[in-house]
Amino acid sequence: AQTINARPSPLSTDQTPNTFEEITNYNNFYEFGTGKEDPARNAGALTTDPWSVEVAGLVDRPGSYGVEDLAPDNALEERIYRLRCVEAWSMVVPWIGVPLASVLAKVGVQPSAKFVEFETLVRPEEMIGQQRAILDWPYREGLRLDEAMHPLTILATGLYDQPMPNQNGAPIRLVVPWKYGFKSIKSIVRINLLEREPVNTWKQLQASEYGFYANVNPQVDHPRWSQATERVIGAGLFGGRKETLMFNGYGDQVASLYAGMDLSVNY
Amino acid sequence: MIRGINNALRRIPVWAVWLAGAVPFAVLLWDIFTGGLGVDPVQEVEHRLGQTALYFLIGGLAVTPLLRLTGVSLMRFRRAIGVICFAYALPHVLAWVVLDMGLLWGQMARDILKRPYLLFGMGSFLILIALAVTSNNLSLRRMGGQAWRRLHKLVYVAAPLAAMHWLWAIKVNEIAPIFWAAVIALLLASRLVIRRPMSWTRPARS
Numbered sequence: 001a002q003t004i005n006a007r008p009s010p011l012s013t014d015q016t017p018n019t020f021e022e023i024t025n026y027n028n029f030y031e032f033g034t035g036k037e038d039p040a041r042n043a044g045a046l047t048t049d050p051w052s053v054e055v056a057g058l059v060d061r062p063g064s065y066g067v068e069d070l071a072p073d074n075a076l077e078e079r080i081y082r083l084r085c086v087e088a089w090s091m092v093v094p095w096i097g098v099p100l101a102s103v104l105a106k107v108g109v110q111p112s113a114k115f116v117e118f119e120t121l122v123r124p125e126e127m128i129g130q131q132r133a134i135l136d137w138p139y140r141e142g143l144r145l146d147e148a149m150h151p152l153t154i155l156a157t158g159l160y161d162q163p164m165p166n167q168n169g170a171p172i173r174l175v176v177p178w179k180y181g182f183k184s185i186k187s188i189v190r191i192n193l194l195e196r197e198p199v200n201t202w203k204q205l206q207a208s209e210y211g212f213y214a215n216v217n218p219q220v221d222h223p224r225w226s227q228a229t230e231r232v233i234g235a236g237l238f239g240g241r242k243e244t245l246m247f248n249g250y251g252d253q254v255a256s257l258y259a260g261m262d263l264s265v266n267y
Numbered sequence: 268m269i270r271g272i273n274n275a276l277r278r279i280p281v282w283a284v285w286l287a288g289a290v291p292f293a294v295l296l297w298d299i300f301t302g303g304l305g306v307d308p309v310q311e312v313e314h315r316l317g318q319t320a321l322y323f324l325i326g327g328l329a330v331t332p333l334l335r336l337t338g339v340s341l342m343r344f345r346r347a348i349g350v351i352c353f354a355y356a357l358p359h360v361l362a363w364v365v366l367d368m369g370l371l372w373g374q375m376a377r378d379i380l381k382r383p384y385l386l387f388g389m390g391s392f393l394i395l396i397a398l399a400v401t402s403n404n405l406s407l408r409r410m411g412g413q414a415w416r417r418l419h420k421l422v423y424v425a426a427p428l429a430a431m432h433w434l435w436a437i438k439v440n441e442i443a444p445i446f447w448a449a450v451i452a453l454l455l456a457s458r459l460v461i462r463r464p465m466s467w468t469r470p471a472r473s
Contacts, residue, residue, distance in 0.1 A: 021306070022306045025305065025306045026305070026306035026307055030439065034437075034439060034441050036305075036306070036307065036310075037305060087438075089307070134439045134440060134441075135439065205439070221381075224382055224383065224384060224435065224436075225378070225382055225384075226374055226377070226378055226381075226382075228374060229369075229371065229374060231307075231309060231367065233306060233307055234306070236308070237299070237308050237309060237312070237366055238365075238366065239309070239369075240369025240370075241368065241369040241371060
């Protein structure tokens with residue numbers, strides 16, 4: 001495949017990324033099955049070209065956008081981010097993408113908009129996990145507008161120097177590195193600007209376990225397991241655990257977004 | 268026909284069951300040393316050991332219903348099946364302690380008390396320890412047959428606990444743990460419904 005040239009970014013971590021092999025063979029993408037290796041096995045069936053993203057709601061220029069419109073080649077940046085899953089494992093991933101803020105600027109967010117809602121494609125004939133109602137398809141996620149505008153928040157279209165592999169959310173996905181991985185919705189077909197807080201799929205399934213904010217927080221446990229520590233994928237059989245950092249280590253940049261909020265209530 | 272099957276089974280030595288029980292462990296070792304465990308070897312080791320233990324637990328539970336329903340007797344192998352189950356449950360727990368939790372004793376202790384899936388798992392494991400420790404002939408003689416059998420009926424508690432341990436650990440309803448929980452429920456229910464061998468399992472006199 002054609003390799004992508006993306007500008008390095010000062011927002012990248014200097015930690016060593018996981019291998020391409022690890023990142024593309026250990027995925028939670030229930031549209032292709034619940035096993036970690038199911039997406040690598042099944043996502044090849046997904047057609048990602050043509051693809052269009054419908055932008056709707058409180059925007060000046062609603063309509064149907066191509067991936068290239070939202071994330072043009074000359075705007076691509078490399079963002080090496082930590083990824084912390086709600087299941088208490090972590091990776092480091094070299095994403096390629098554009099700030100979500102640049103996309104929102106392009107479509108013109110109206111002053112009344114307070115939240116952004118995202119939706120994943122529904123196509124059960126290609127996404128075989130959708131043939132069972134394990135989640136209420138389409139997968140939906142949302143961000144508060146200030147979270148969406150934050151410079152760390154990106155829409156990613158590649159990883160390493162490759163176009164986004166299908167199992168990682170091709171052709172375009174969200175990445176919010178200070179939140180649990182499930183917030184970073186994959187294979188986006190709809191972006192909707194709203195005044196009210198949108199529904200997100202995992203909260204809808206089990207609100208006592210998954211909230212709207214889903215900020216990485218070692219002090220607020222998942223009801224069924226601790227979030228104090230995490231297992232680092234790629235550390236081997238005897239890699240043990242490391243302590244989970246508040247906001248996944250991005251606290252300096254994002255803690256102010258939540259000033260005055262009780263994070264054990266708004267988990 | 269049943270008599271023929273039972274005669275054939277009688278010729279199988281118990282050590283053949285031990286050997287068969289070692290196969291999943293050998294495969295696991297092979298995969299560890301050849302890198303066949305995928306991106307997350309810790310989880311793979313832990314899950315495979317736990318699932319194999321559960322399968323042998325279910326195998327042990329199936330012996331009596333099979334005998335009552337069909338007359339086929341695997342009774343000679345039942346103790347071996349049970350001990351093999353424990354032989355997978357023990358390294359499953361060790362894999363959690365050493366590989367998964369990295370010997371973080373404080374977090375483990377808090378987690379066991381706080382997390383239902385760990386509580387269920389540990390409850391099941393404690394029962395399996397008691398059954399494995401008393402699985403030898405000496406214990407059987409010392410305890411007396413009645414007390415020994417009463418103790419070993421705790422497997423009826425251990426099996427549902429193990430199934431709940433799996434069900435409570437996952438995020439959505441997955442097919443495999445639901446299937447095996449249903450199998451355990453069926454096997455336990457069959458003991459209540461079918462209390463003695465069915466008439467057709469006894470050869471008719473001519």
